Amino acid sequence: xxxxxxxxxxxxxxxxxxxxxxxxxxxxxxxxxxxxxxxxxxxxxxxxxxxxxxxxxxxxxxxxxxxxxxxxxxxxxxxxxxxxxxxxxxxxxxxxxxxxxxxxxxxxxxxxxxxxxxxxxxxxxxxxxxxxxxxxxxxxxxxxxxxxxxxxxxxxxxxxxxxxxxxxxxxxxxxxxxxxxxxxxxxxxxxxxxxxxxxxxxxxxxxxxxxxxxxxxxxxxxxxxxxxxxxxxxxxxxxxxxxxxxxxxxxxxxxxxxxxxxxxxxxxxxxxxxxxxxxxxxxxxxxxxxxxxxxxxxxxxxxxxxxxxxxxxxxxxxxxxxxxxxxxxxxxxxxxxxxxxxxxxxxxxxxxxxxxxxxxxxxxxxxxxxxxxxxxxxxxxxxxxxxxxxxxx
Ligand SMILES: Cc1cc2nc3c(=O)[nH]c(=O)nc-3n(C[C@H](O)[C@H](O)[C@H](O)COP(=O)(O)OP(=O)(O)OC[C@H]3O[C@@H](n4cnc5c(N)ncnc54)[C@H](O)[C@@H]3O)c2cc1C
Numbered sequence: 001x002x003x004x005x006x007x008x009x010x011x012x013x014x015x016x017x018x019x020x021x022x023x024x025x026x027x028x029x030x031x032x033x034x035x036x037x038x039x040x041x042x043x044x045x046x047x048x049x050x051x052x053x054x055x056x057x058x059x060x061x062x063x064x065x066x067x068x069x070x071x072x073x074x075x076x077x078x079x080x081x082x083x084x085x086x087x088x089x090x091x092x093x094x095x096x097x098x099x100x101x102x103x104x105x106x107x108x109x110x111x112x113x114x115x116x117x118x119x120x121x122x123x124x125x126x127x128x129x130x131x132x133x134x135x136x137x138x139x140x141x142x143x144x145x146x147x148x149x150x151x152x153x154x155x156x157x158x159x160x161x162x163x164x165x166x167x168x169x170x171x172x173x174x175x176x177x178x179x180x181x182x183x184x185x186x187x188x189x190x191x192x193x194x195x196x197x198x199x200x201x202x203x204x205x206x207x208x209x210x211x212x213x214x215x216x217x218x219x220x221x222x223x224x225x226x227x228x229x230x231x232x233x234x235x236x237x238x239x240x241x242x243x244x245x246x247x248x249x250x251x252x253x254x255x256x257x258x259x260x261x262x263x264x265x266x267x268x269x270x271x272x273x274x275x276x277x278x279x280x281x282x283x284x285x286x287x288x289x290x291x292x293x294x295x296x297x298x299x300x301x302x303x304x305x306x307x308x309x310x311x312x313x314x315x316x317x318x319x320x321x322x323x324x325x326x327x328x329x330x331x332x333x334x335x336x337x338x339x340x341x342x343x344x345x346x347x348x349x350x351x352x353x354x355x356x357x358x359x360x361x362x363x364x365x366x367x368x369x370x371x372x373x374x375x376x377x378x379x380x381x382x383x384x385x386x387x388x389x390x391x392x393x
Contacts, residue, residue: 006053006117008132009124012150015131016157020046022320023148023161024128025136025174027053029306030292031167032119033313034320037074038165039128041321046161047128048150050135053120054113058194058273060220060232060303062088062209063115065106065385067307073391074314079118085110085225086207091381094257095213095360098367102377104209106385107303111196111224115306138164139176141286149176163287163320163328167313170293171274180285183296185278188358190217190234190299192273193246200229203260209303212257213367215360216243218301219253219265229261231268234276234299234354246270276300277354283339284332287323291316295339298347299354302384308343311388315342342390349383 024035027049035047063071063080071077085108090101124130131150139147145160168174170192175181200223204210210221216239220232233250243249251266279296283289292309315338319331356362370377 006120006130006132009129010131012131012134012152012157015046015048015129015134016150016159018044018046018159019145020044020159020161021324022046022163022165023048023136023146023159024165024167025138026167026169026292026294027120027130028057028116028167028169028292028309029119030294030309030313031165032116032123033074033310034165034167034291034316035128036119036123036126037314037317038320039123039126041317043321043324045123045128046131046159047120047123048131048134048136049120050133052132054117056194056196057112057116058192058232058271059112059230059306060209060222060300061109061111061224061230062222062303063108063110064303064307066304066387067310068106068108069387070307070310070314070391076119076122079122080108080110083110083114083118083225086223088209088222089207090209092208092210093213093367093370094211094259095363095367096256097258098364098371099258100367100371100374102370102374102381105381109209109222109224109230111226111228111230114225136174137176138166138174138288141288146287163289163323165316165320166288166290166294167292168294170276170297171278172294174294183278183280185275189275189277191237191240192276192300193233193235193250193270195231195268195270196224197229197231197261197264197268199264200227201261201264204229210259211301212254212259213357213363214253214256215358216249217253218357219250220303221254221259231265232300234301246272277351282336284328284335287328289316289320289328289332289335296347298350301353301357302350304346304350304384308346311342311391312339314391315339338390342388
């Protein structure tokens with residue numbers, strides 16, 4: 001576990017007294033990387049997060065090959081090795097009586113406490129200013145700037161930025177105008193949930209992702225760099241109610257798939273999320289860009305969200321810097337197109353898989369097929385790890 005707190009580089013009064021080139025809302029992977037890249041490109045950047053870092057976040061904590069390659073492209077590959085993130089070797093898919101171990105071509109597990117702290121430190125090292133424990137709300141985009149309210153310790157401070165990047169994650173409000181925050185959610189979208197266990201049974205081998213599938217959802221487990229066990233789940237909201245809570249349902253799922261520790265899973269300190277599969281009508285506006293989960297997300301079975309977030313943080317930065325000179329009339333639509341090129345196909349595939357997972361017979365048949373011919377999974381796993389050719393260094 002990471003004990004050291006990341007210090008803000010300025011206080012809210014100082015943040016409100018300056019005019020910023022780029023203000024980034026949210027210090028998850030997409031926001032921290034967008035802030036770093038913009039600062040490296042010469043922008044005066046403020047990165048605002050509503051919590052102190054480090055903090056936990058509901059996530060499976062697995063960075064796939066595409067995420068690692070994207071970090072490598074911007075010179076942050078050492079960050080992962082410096083954290084001693086375990087290299088993932090196997091993916092154990094468990095459904096009913098079927099269990100199959102599939103080799104993983106690439107990937108590491110790394111706690112979100114550590115990853116987000118390190119990425120934010122990288123943004124600071126590149127020259128971005130960092131303000132924590134402050135909720136940012138976008139009020140209006142005017143001709144020359146966006147007005148942003150910074151809410152800190154129940155007081156409000158106004159600041160201005162020429163460009164705002166919204167990287168606030170899944171289902172979080174950032175606009176003062178409620179309509180601007182509306183997202184499309186799938187009717188049958190699952191909710192996310194996560195917990196971290198400190199006491200871990202030795203049955204959970206390191207370097208292995210365990211995924212228990214059930215008609216009511218799925219639960220993934222992986223050992224982190226500090227030995228703790230990360231639990232992450234996508235669950236049907238109705239089934240959660242019927243089971244009496246997230247813990248009891250997660251325990252039913254892990255138990256039904258023969259994974260150990262269902263008592264600990266039931267008793268874990270679970271946190272839930274908003275509906276997972278959601279999207280925004282537009283990912284840009286006057287002087288603003290939306291990136292990462294805030295722009296749209298699909299269920300986490302394929303473990304790609306952080307790769308999408310990292311790639312979008314890298315890809316948006318040159319457009320944000322260009323907009324300082326030319327505004328967003330052209331760069332906004334360019335961002336929408338680039339994002340579709342970057343992520344559209346990957347998200348579509350992930351959406352298709354999340355629909356197939358709702359058919360238990362199909363999951364059982366797939367597990368049976370893979371038990372007899374594990375090689376069948378190789379092209380699929382390779383496609384998830386495939387680097388983003390669209391990214392420029
Ligand atoms: C159950 C589950 C399992 C997952 N497993 C994996 C996995 O194994 N691998 C993978 O790659 N992805 C996984 N994901 C997806 C991954 O967690 C996300 O895609 C990723 O975190 C998105 O990054 P982001 O930067 O867009 O947003 P986030 O990581 O959510 O960061 C947003 C930040 O903004 C802050 N914030 C929000 N609103 C404000 C505001 N108004 N002012 C200031 N700060 C604000 C938040 O506190 C947060 O720090 C999983 C997701 C879920 C739900």
